[in-house]
Every structure is written in structure tokens, then in C-alpha cells.
Amino acid sequence: MPAASASPAPAFASEDGGRPGAGANDAILRDFWYVALPARELKTGRTKSLTLCGIELELKREASTVTATAKTGESLQATEQEGLIWVYVPEAHGHAPDVPPPAFNGPGGARVQFVEEAHLPCHIDDAAYGLLDPAHGPYVHASPIWRSSKTLKDKAKDYEPSELGFTMVPHAPVNSKLYNIIGGSIRVSIAFRLPGLRIERIWNEKHTVLGVTVLTPVDANRTIIRQVFYWDTPVLTVIKPIARLFTRPFLQQDVRIMALRQQGLAFGAKGMLIRDADQLFIWYQRIKKEITDARAQGRAFVNPVKPATLRWRT
Structure with a gap:
């Protein structure tokens, strides 16, 4: 078979038929855990602001607990695992994870x-x-x-x-x-x-x-x-x-x-x-x-x- 093209990635349509980022549907999967940042970047007693899946978040570490709060006031599930801070991004308000983050x-x-x-x-x-x-x-x-x-x-x-x-x-x-x-x-x-x-x-x-x-x-x-x-x-x-x-x-x-x-x-x-x-x-x-x-x-x-x-x- 021929090698794949060396040109930049093609303009693929998203799975719902729309272009990624078009309208309210940005084609990003939700109800998933995402790595927010390495754990070493979040010190005890400190906060870290970031955007994840279009959601403005504030992460905070208190002792062994990590919390994630959206700008809207909604609390998201967050945890530290294998040196990484994971945040669960729900599809709808109140959705909770059924499983923990992937273990490596x-x-x-x-x-x-x-x-x-x-x-x-x-x-x-x-x-x-x-x-x-x-x-x-x-x-x-x-x-x-x-x-x-x-x-x-x-x-x-x-x-x-x-x-x-x-x-x-x-x-x-x-x-x-x-x-x-x-x-x-x-x-x-x-x-x-x-x-x-x-x-x-x-x-x-x-x-x-x-x-x-x-x-x-x-x-x-x-x-x-x-x-x-x-x-x-x-x-x-x-x-x-x-x-x-x-x-x-x-x-x-x-x-x-x-x-x-x-x-x-x-x-x-x-x-x-x-x-x-x-x-x-x-x-x-x-x-x-x-x-x-x-x-x-x-x-x-x-x-x-x-x-x-x-x-x-x-």
C-alpha cells in the first residue's frame, strides 16, 4: 500500500455530520475523564485556572483532595492518579462518572x-x-x-x-x-x-x-x-x-x-x-x-x- 500523505491532516467532517467547532456542537466527546494537567503543577493550597472542553475551570488542591469548579459554579469530579490531574467533563449537569480514569x-x-x-x-x-x-x-x-x-x-x-x-x-x-x-x-x-x-x-x-x-x-x-x-x-x-x-x-x-x-x-x-x-x-x-x-x-x-x-x- 502507498504511504499516507505527508500533507497536514485533512478537513474531516465530525461524526454528527458537522464540522468540528460548528455551532453549539463542537464534536468533543463528553462524559469522559480528561487530563487537566500534571499533578506537580498544582501545589497544595494553590489554585490553577484553565479551560477544558470549552469550560473555564478552577482547580484547587487541599491536602490530598483536588476540586474542580466551573466558572458557572458547577462542581466537576476531579482526582489525581499516577501523577496526573484528571477532570470528568459531563455531557449534562450532574452527570457523574461510572468508572475511574484510565490506569496506565x-x-x-x-x-x-x-x-x-x-x-x-x-x-x-x-x-x-x-x-x-x-x-x-x-x-x-x-x-x-x-x-x-x-x-x-x-x-x-x-x-x-x-x-x-x-x-x-x-x-x-x-x-x-x-x-x-x-x-x-x-x-x-x-x-x-x-x-x-x-x-x-x-x-x-x-x-x-x-x-x-x-x-x-x-x-x-x-x-x-x-x-x-x-x-x-x-x-x-x-x-x-x-x-x-x-x-x-x-x-x-x-x-x-x-x-x-x-x-x-x-x-x-x-x-x-x-x-x-x-x-x-x-x-x-x-x-x-x-x-x-x-x-x-x-x-x-x-x-x-x-x-x-x-x-x-x-
Whole structure:
């Protein structure tokens, strides 16, 4: 199959047929937990103002308790888990969460070792496309230590459905030399869970690195992307002071490509999805639609993803 286009993410329609951000329906999923910010940014006795899913919030920490209050006076559920502050964004006033936030089960006592973030000028759906597009890595994040468009290889990856998403089953990595920093005999598993979590687990017999990419919708036109890492690998702790020299430019490449996309949208740019290269985003759209349909019909969610082997060149 041909590689996915290296151009900015297409102008995809939202699942309800409208453009993201159009009118009152901003196409952002609610009745979900979202990461509001890293826990280290909310000190005891202090408050933090932010906007989440278009809602102006004030977070406050008192001892071991975190509270979230909307500008309207409504209280939202908030909690700290694995070094992150989560806020439950309800569809309607008074809706309470049925389940806790997703657990990553990170190594090293689930202690956050490193966080970097950037502000993307786009809807969360477009940010998700950037995470799922196989061509995104070699074209947007081209780097001598990562990969480039000049070192494309034929790939065949096995996928299976997982909770509110899909998972690339464990495999031996073939692209990045960075994986080898924790030693040999490495395995990698990558899961994507709606509304915006990419969970990459890298491990061998001795060590584990967990990298979580978190998408937090500010509103219909802005999304925060955070790279959160957990590890039990001493060598990564040693090199952590210089890690931002690589991660910050990495995320700024995402900012640039999304800004270019906005320029294209101003001229009515259209997009298309190509199997197998865009199958992950096609699944994203189908899962999002199933979530909204199941809620509207008062029935249980049924994951539309079936086990599959996808092939592309990247």
C-alpha cells in the first residue's frame, strides 16, 4: 500500500455530520475523564485556572483532595492518579462518572518521570489524526536519531480491539535506535484509546518505559498535547536533563504542521482517507460514532474494530 500523505491532516467532517467547532456542537466527546494537567503543577493550597472542553475551570488542591469548579459554579469530579490531574467533563449537569480514569500501570511506582507539552491550533480529532497517521513520524518528525522519509520500510502490523480503541500487538521495533537504550530483546506495544490517549509500552526482561501521549481539548480549535513518561530505567534518569533538547522541538513540529493545516482549511482544502495507511483514523471515527450512537440509543458500546493486519510503507 502507498504511504499516507505527508500533507497536514485533512478537513474531516465530525461524526454528527458537522464540522468540528460548528455551532453549539463542537464534536468533543463528553462524559469522559480528561487530563487537566500534571499533578506537580498544582501545589497544595494553590489554585490553577484553565479551560477544558470549552469550560473555564478552577482547580484547587487541599491536602490530598483536588476540586474542580466551573466558572458557572458547577462542581466537576476531579482526582489525581499516577501523577496526573484528571477532570470528568459531563455531557449534562450532574452527570457523574461510572468508572475511574484510565490506569496506565506505569513502571517505577507509576511516578511521572518526564513531561513536555505543546499547544496545537486544532480540534482534538485532527490532533488524533496526527498521532495515528503512519506517515506522520518520518515526514513531520524527521530526525537522524528517529527516522526520516529516506529510510522507508514495508511494514505489516497486527491490530486487535481494546477498550474504547485498538492495540498494535507486541512486536520487535525496527525503526528507532532510541529503543535500544534500555537494552536488547525489546518488545513494543502501542494502544490508542478514545478520546485521546496513545499508550506505548517498551520493555525487555529488566526494564520498562511507558510513554503516554495525552490530548486535552481546550476548546473546538485548540488542543494541548503532552508527552508523559514513566520508567524504571536508570540510564534514562541520567540523561533526563538533556531530554528537552529533543522533545521540545519534536512537539513544535506538531504545532507547525497543524498551523499549516489551518492555512489549508482557509482555502477549503479537502482530504481523503486511504486504506491501509489511514485505517487507524477510520477506526477512530467509527469508534467515536459508536460511542455517540450507543449513548443516544441507551445501549452498551460495541467496539467496531476487528482484528486485522495493516500494511504500509513508512
